[in-house]
Amino acid sequence: MNEILTAIIAKYNYWSFLILLLIGLHAMISKNNLVKKVIGMSIFQSAIILFYVSIGYKKGATIPITEHGHGHANEVVHQTAAEMVAGFANPLPHVLMLTAIVVGVGTLGVALALVQKIHRVYGTIEEDEILEKIKE
Amino acid sequence: MTWDASLLWQFDFLILLMVIICAVAALTFKDLITSAVVFGAYSFLMCLLWTEMLAVDVAFTEAAVGAGVSTVFFLGTALHIKRRAKD
Amino acid sequence: MKLLSLVISLTLGFLLLLATADLPDWGDPQSPASIHVSNYYIENSVEQTSVPNFVTSVLADYRGYDTMFETIVIFCAGITVLTILRRSHRQKKKEVRPRPAREGKDLILISAARIIAPMMQIFALYVVAHGHHSPGGGFQGGVILGSSFILLALAYDLETILKRLKERSVIIMSGIGVAIYMGIGMICLFLGGNFLDYSAWSSVLGVSAVEARSHGMLGVEIGVAVTVMYIMFSLYADLSSGGEMDEGL
Numbered sequence: 087m088n089e090i091l092t093a094i095i096a097k098y099n100y101w102s103f104l105i106l107l108l109i110g111l112h113a114m115i116s117k118n119n120l121v122k123k124v125i126g127m128s129i130f131q132s133a134i135i136l137f138y139v140s141i142g143y144k145k146g147a148t149i150p151i152t153e154h155g156h157g158h159a160n161e162v163v164h165q166t167a168a169e170m171v172a173g174f175a176n177p178l179p180h181v182l183m184l185t186a187i188v189v190g191v192g193t194l195g196v197a198l199a200l201v202q203k204i205h206r207v208y209g210t211i212e213e214d215e216i217l218e219k220i221k222e
Numbered sequence: 223m224t225w226d227a228s229l230l231w232q233f234d235f236l237i238l239l240m241v242i243i244c245a246v247a248a249l250t251f252k253d254l255i256t257s258a259v260v261f262g263a264y265s266f267l268m269c270l271l272w273t274e275m276l277a278v279d280v281a282f283t284e285a286a287v288g289a290g291v292s293t294v295f296f297l298g299t300a301l302h303i304k305r306r307a308k309d
Numbered sequence: 310m311k312l313l314s315l316v317i318s319l320t321l322g323f324l325l326l327l328a329t330a331d332l333p334d335w336g337d338p339q340s341p342a343s344i345h346v347s348n349y350y351i352e353n354s355v356e357q358t359s360v361p362n363f364v365t366s367v368l369a370d371y372r373g374y375d376t377m378f379e380t381i382v383i384f385c386a387g388i389t390v391l392t393i394l395r396r397s398h399r400q401k402k403k404e405v406r407p408r409p410a411r412e413g414k415d416l417i418l419i420s421a422a423r424i425i426a427p428m429m430q431i432f433a434l435y436v437v438a439h440g441h442h443s444p445g446g447g448f449q450g451g452v453i454l455g456s457s458f459i460l461l462a463l464a465y466d467l468e469t470i471l472k473r474l475k476e477r478s479v480i481i482m483s484g485i486g487v488a489i490y491m492g493i494g495m496i497c498l499f500l501g502g503n504f505l506d507y508s509a510w511s512s513v514l515g516v517s518a519v520e521a522r523s524h525g526m527l528g529v530e531i532g533v534a535v536t537v538m539y540i541m542f543s544l545y546a547d548l549s550s551g552g553e554m555d556e557g558l
Contacts, residue, residue, distance in 0.1 A: 115314035145336035192386030298549035
């Protein structure tokens, strides 16, 4: 029983990211309303960001900011290299995902602008009604 | 300061559960403005999750962008189109 | 359609579930992502750039190209939304707007916004300037600066804010933000370094090469903040008024 529990705790973050990803994908394919599709796209995106951030997590580590700063760069660092590596979370996924979030709001803006333009031209944002109007 | 992983996972699990509930709720509501606000709550819970995963910069960005600006964008769009969605 | 999407999602879910078995455990310090290049950043950031926040040093210095093009992507998104939504003067006033007209102004909202907005701006400047030592940086500070103007536009109306912050100047300033970033990188070339190698600035600024990298990062963060701030406001102005730039939300 205990082994199963440890196995679940070791992997459950991947499963939760998987559930969010599938919710987003399902909404993007099956929802009829275009704004709902955009919300689905954002959920899909944040699931991927969650995956990357959870890769950067290390047990027993702290946030990737040292205490040495404010011009004290030349002071003696009391930690060895191995201690520093084990002591701080991996900063690389954080950097990549930080820019991804800001680019995400850019794509969100473009998507919503397209939705407004579609509403201006067709008078509706329901997919089936738009398809009917295109056929006419 | 270090984190005790054994203490962490229940908390983590709770937030993950609420995140999934919020995601489903944001897609289920028929009123687009309600959906936009629930999606703001989703973003904020996501931000909590990232703080706990030691990604403070990412959490800060998400709190400013996801919970703040993108909710306003959704509201701005929802007022320009038909508010009720069919599904 | 719903059934098809469910089948696609569940198939993908099953395949990914099989793949999770091969992924490293959660929080494993020896996972493949954490044993290669990121260790270099953690070990050398303070010595090489005197920036204690590794995320900032990787963002603005080690991976400066990446961030430069992300800034350009934000700029392009703002221009695209403007192009999609903005109407020419001839097309205006042809159709009836679906949203209700705005009735009067809310005194409480305006009074609160007038107090909150300056504080938000000062905090945003702190976030940009102190991004080397604490969470924060150009992107976050720029978004907070932009949302302070969005708050004012929500409390008053969009036209009042657009009198102070003209549409033309918004676009020009967001371009200037990108130009600041690229300009700092280009000047490094003329000073004898590589593109975006800020240590070349040491002879001009009169500080050591390590300090010069720290100052160069602050410079590019300011460029990022300028672009993000103006583009966020521009996106709000376009989306909330449907490209008409009238009264806003």
